[in-house]
Amino acid sequence: MEMSLLLIAALLYIGFALGLILLVDNIVGVFFRDPRKPIQLRSFALSRAFITSQKLDEE
Numbered sequence: 001m002e003m004s005l006l007l008i009a010a011l012l013y014i015g016f017a018l019g020l021i022l023l024v025d026n027i028v029g030v031f032f033r034d035p036r037k038p039i040q041l042r043s044f045a046l047s048r049a050f051i052t053s054q055k056l057d058e059e
Helices: 002-031 042-058
Strands: none
Touching: none
């Protein structure tokens, strides 16, 4: 029982840490970006790629 709780706690901690790293990376990317490039958030790019892949599957 103790081992499973420890494993769950470790997985939650790793997930939280990765989420925090990605959040900080996105915030830093917005402030310290090349001013000549338009702003494009990664989540938007990922969703656009997913939609495109879905359209290709339909054809």
